[in-house]
Amino acid sequence: MRYAVNENCIGCGLCVATCPGVFAMTDANVAEAIDGDVPEADVAAAQMALEGCPVAAIEEA
Numbered sequence: 001m002r003y004a005v006n007e008n009c010i011g012c013g014l015c016v017a018t019c020p021g022v023f024a025m026t027d028a029n030v031a032e033a034i035d036g037d038v039p040e041a042d043v044a045a046a047q048m049a050l051e052g053c054p055v056a057a058i059e060e061a
Contacts, residue, residue: 001060003033003046008057015058019045023058031057 003022005015009030015023016031021042023031038046050058 001038001043001046002036003038003050004059004061005031005033006057006059008055010055010057012054014052014054015049018049018052022046023049033058033061 005023011025011029011031013025013031016025019042022034022038022045024034026032050060
C-alpha cells in the first residue's frame, strides 16, 4: 500500500504525529508521504492518519 498527500494539506501535522514512519513535514510546512510501499509495521497507523486527516488530504496511491 502507498499513500500520497494532495493539495488539500493545511500542514496541521496530524498525520506526522500519528504515523511518523510514513509522513513528514516539508520545508513548505505541508505533509508528504514516503515514496514507496508503507512498511508493514506502519500500515495501521497510516490508515488512521488517512481517516483522521481533517481536510481529506491523504489518499491511497
